[in-house]
Amino acid sequence: MSGPPKNLRIARCACGSVEFEAVGAPILCAACYCDDCQEGARRIEALPGASPVQGPDGGTEFVLYRKDRARCTKGSQLLKRHKLREKSATNRVVATCCNAAMVLDFDDSKHWVSMYRARFQGDAPPLEVRVCTKFKPESSVLPDDVPSHSMYPFKFVTKLIAARIAMLFQR
Numbered sequence: 001m002s003g004p005p006k007n008l009r010i011a012r013c014a015c016g017s018v019e020f021e022a023v024g025a026p027i028l029c030a031a032c033y034c035d036d037c038q039e040g041a042r043r044i045e046a047l048p049g050a051s052p053v054q055g056p057d058g059g060t061e062f063v064l065y066r067k068d069r070a071r072c073t074k075g076s077q078l079l080k081r082h083k084l085r086e087k088s089a090t091n092r093v094v095a096t097c098c099n100a101a102m103v104l105d106f107d108d109s110k111h112w113v114s115m116y117r118a119r120f121q122g123d124a125p126p127l128e129v130r131v132c133t134k135f136k137p138e139s140s141v142l143p144d145d146v147p148s149h150s151m152y153p154f155k156f157v158t159k160l161i162a163a164r165i166a167m168l169f170q171r
Contacts, residue, residue, distance in 0.1 A: 009063075011102065011119035013095035014051050018075035018102060020115060022065045027112055027163045028156065029125045031059035034132035036084055040092045040104075043082065047099035053116065058137040061117035062104065063125055066163050070103075070113050111164045131156060 011020040037060040041053035054060055072079065079102065081091035089108040094101055104114040117124045127146050134150040142148050149156075 009120055009123050009125075011115050012121060013075070013078075013098050013100035013102060013119065014049075015095075015098040015100075017097040018078050018095035018100070019073050020070060020102060020119070021073050022063070022070040022115060024065075024069050026125050027064040027066065028159050029061070029063045029117060029128045030156070031055065031057075031061045031127055031130045032132050033057075033059045033130065033134075033136040035135050036090065037132075038135065038137075039084055040082070041101075043084070044092060044094055044099065044101045047094065050094075050099035051101070051118065053101045053118075057140040057142055059130060059142075061124075061127060062114035063117050063120065064112050064114050064160075066167055067105075067111055067113050068167060070115060111167055112160065129153065129156060 007024050009022045011022065012018065038054065038058055041060050044050055044053050075095065075097070078095050078097045079093050080096050081093050083091060089106050091105050091107065092101060093103045093105060100119065101116045102119055103116065129146055130142060130148040131152055132150070133142060133148045136142065
């Protein structure tokens with residue numbers, strides 16, 4: 001008898017019309033404080049009825065999955081990509097039914113998708129790291145529950161590279 005795959009997580013928009021599934025362990029779970037994530041969060045939060053995207057400290061929390069382990073399983077026709085700049089490779093993908101931020105993906109050859117952690121509604125992996133903290137709002141005080149780095153630490157980059165290698169060998 002077969003059931004759902006092990007380590008299956010479901011990310012849903014606020015109204016439940018859009019769902020993504022992610023299988024297996026994530027690459028990592030991070031909060032990003034870069035200028036683009038802050039601006040992207042402000043733009044999405046300004047949409048009618050949108051849920052908060054940024055945390056109170058200015059960070060946006062993501063769960064990074066290999067592209068081959070995450071997919072939209074419901075409501076793909078409701079997804080809309082938002083770019084901060086016309087030529088940017090980065091897309092902030094929003095469920096238009098309720099203006100919920102769903103994923104951040106890329107037009108270029110990046111091998112991962114960043115799923116907004118809040119969309120996992122209680123089933124989100126724990127936060128592991130804060131990155132790009134040199135851009136955090138001046139008034140923000142970061143908790144010391146996980147490591148914080150001014151940019152991308154070596155371990156962060158190493159996990160991304162290891163995920164790419166695993167994809168090449170389909171593990």
